[in-house]
Amino acid sequence: MTDERRIRSIAIVGGGTAGWLAASILARAAPAGTAISVIESGQIAPIGVGEASIPPFIDLLRLLGIETHEFVRATGATYKLGILYRDWLAPGHEYWHPFGTFGATVGRRPFHHYWHHAVAADLNPRIAEFSLCAALAEAGKFRFPDPRAQGVAAGMRYALHFDATTVAGYLRQFAAGLGVQRYERTVATATRRADGFIDEIIFTDGGRLGADLYIDCSGFQGVLIEQVLNSGYVDWGAVLPCDRAVAAPTAMSAAPPPYTLASARSAGWQWRIPLQQRFGNGYVYCSSHLSDAAAIDDLLGKVGAPLSEPRVLRFTAGHRQRLWSHNCVALGLACGFLEPLESTSIQLVINGVFNLLDHFPDRDFDPANIGAYNRELIEEFEHIRDFLVLHYWATRRIDTPFWRDVQTVRLPQTLVQRIELYQGTGRIRARAGELFTDLSWFYVFAGLGLRPAAPDPLIDATARAGAQRLIQALQQNIAREVRGAPSHESYFAAGQPAAADLPGSAVPG
Numbered sequence: 001m002t003d004e005r006r007i008r009s010i011a012i013v014g015g016g017t018a019g020w021l022a023a024s025i026l027a028r029a030a031p032a033g034t035a036i037s038v039i040e041s042g043q044i045a046p047i048g049v050g051e052a053s054i055p056p057f058i059d060l061l062r063l064l065g066i067e068t069h070e071f072v073r074a075t076g077a078t079y080k081l082g083i084l085y086r087d088w089l090a091p092g093h094e095y096w097h098p099f100g101t102f103g104a105t106v107g108r109r110p111f112h113h114y115w116h117h118a119v120a121a122d123l124n125p126r127i128a129e130f131s132l133c134a135a136l137a138e139a140g141k142f143r144f145p146d147p148r149a150q151g152v153a154a155g156m157r158y159a160l161h162f163d164a165t166t167v168a169g170y171l172r173q174f175a176a177g178l179g180v181q182r183y184e185r186t187v188a189t190a191t192r193r194a195d196g197f198i199d200e201i202i203f204t205d206g207g208r209l210g211a212d213l214y215i216d217c218s219g220f221q222g223v224l225i226e227q228v229l230n231s232g233y234v235d236w237g238a239v240l241p242c243d244r245a246v247a248a249p250t251a252m253s254a255a256p257p258p259y260t261l262a263s264a265r266s267a268g269w270q271w272r273i274p275l276q277q278r279f280g281n282g283y284v285y286c287s288s289h290l291s292d293a294a295a296i297d298d299l300l301g302k303v304g305a306p307l308s309e310p311r312v313l314r315f316t317a318g319h320r321q322r323l324w325s326h327n328c329v330a331l332g333l334a335c336g337f338l339e340p341l342e343s344t345s346i347q348l349v350i351n352g353v354f355n356l357l358d359h360f361p362d363r364d365f366d367p368a369n370i371g372a373y374n375r376e377l378i379e380e381f382e383h384i385r386d387f388l389v390l391h392y393w394a395t396r397r398i399d400t401p402f403w404r405d406v407q408t409v410r411l412p413q414t415l416v417q418r419i420e421l422y423q424g425t426g427r428i429r430a431r432a433g434e435l436f437t438d439l440s441w442f443y444v445f446a447g448l449g450l451r452p453a454a455p456d457p458l459i460d461a462t463a464r465a466g467a468q469r470l471i472q473a474l475q476q477n478i479a480r481e482v483r484g485a486p487s488h489e490s491y492f493a494a495g496q497p498a499a500a501d502l503p504g505s506a507v508p509g
């Protein structure tokens, strides 16, 4: 690439979480001298939900140079150690998808193979005996990972629960500090050059703005990627039929637990996300099985009086056919949507920006480069789709038509292969770069009662005997760490010392 062909200006349409995350990362990473602007409408509100993240969000804060404590204080965030799934396999049943390590590798074999032996031997092992994150979450406690520690604390990971609108506001200020220009305007449409590339965006007040690269973060409507470039949509409603959500915040009724609760309901599932000042609640449901009015009644019946009017949101699982088309890249809700069952949307925005940096164009916009970007991000969407579909397909609930239907969907071939490998051998083999590792898949397989037909042949009686001592040591270490850890709520109590100074805490990420 010659310097004359370099991208000189980037215009980001949309000032929700996606727009300000993109602006913040690009302002740090794009070549010096690139002018970055964000256009946000004063008339069209951001979606304002999106309250749970996954651990790479902490890595992003570090990369941006944002101090985690400062971010938590300024945004009213709480810490998250994983997700507790309630009533999915059957009413009354619970399972964990915690963050961090699980057990320890013994003789190069992942610990979940020893777990299968323990289950087969009727030892009734519990995930929380081998996962510090699950154990702390169950106890309502929290501590930071300690990279200097030798034991289980070294393998801890955590994420945050936060208010998406507050986070967008925080990042707006942060990006402004890095020189990002903000315009409060509403985009009406855009003009295109003879080759189809976007020339200028046109505001409703008649003003215009031109840039070399456009990033569409305008939410579900996709003002540029769909309304101007007609990208098309790949609809996954056949395998992920939930298409609505009703969201209703409630007052703090209890200490905030350090985890997201995802409870299966008659036509979908309900989230409870603790923030410092309130609970975020919502019911994700399938409109052909439940009306909006019934979903609202159902949710309020569970969570009590809301702090604001319940909001119904409509969506279709899937993604734009082309996430990057011509000189426009779509991110966030403008590029696709997967229900928040594993809190992946905001991470998909972050991965999209990193992928854009890995394929950063010049003004020739090499089609092979654009094709590579699209393939990589679509693979990521498909990987997450498969993971979400597993949560529904593997349940054994048959108490409502919704639960009977989701167990009969035609599974994507990529998921069939993963299930067959696991059911045969207990192996998973997530590919490098996939968002969910073998361990995440294991938690859902095991949580929903899927068992491999044959144990790992490399784990014989000698290996099991060797592992036994380690297993006891692990259980003791985890119990000791949990005893010494502060309660989660103590991190937010007024007048408390900074979290890093609390007993049992190590350096935050």
Ligand SMILES: Cc1cc2nc3c(=O)[nH]c(=O)nc-3n(C[C@H](O)[C@H](O)[C@H](O)COP(=O)(O)OP(=O)(O)OC[C@H]3O[C@@H](n4cnc5c(N)ncnc54)[C@H](O)[C@@H]3O)c2cc1C
Pocket (backbone or CB within 6 Å): 013, 014, 015, 016, 017, 018, 019, 039, 040, 041, 042, 043, 044, 045, 046, 047, 048, 049, 050, 051, 052, 053, 164, 185, 186, 187, 188, 217, 218, 219, 220, 223, 245, 247, 282, 313, 315, 331, 332, 333, 334, 340, 343, 344, 345, 346, 347
């Ligand atoms: C029910 C639900 C629950 C969710 N829960 C989670 C979760 O737990 N975790 C997670 O990671 N994600 C979650 N998400 C996804 C998350 O909310 C979004 O991925 C994230 O907030 C990014 O949204 P966005 O910025 O793409 O869109 P929005 O927040 O909708 O922002 C769009 C922006 O574009 C601007 N805009 C729109 N049209 C125009 C125009 N014509 N001109 C100028 N500006 C315009 C708006 O003013 C706004 O600033 C959830 C989503 C839903 C629907």
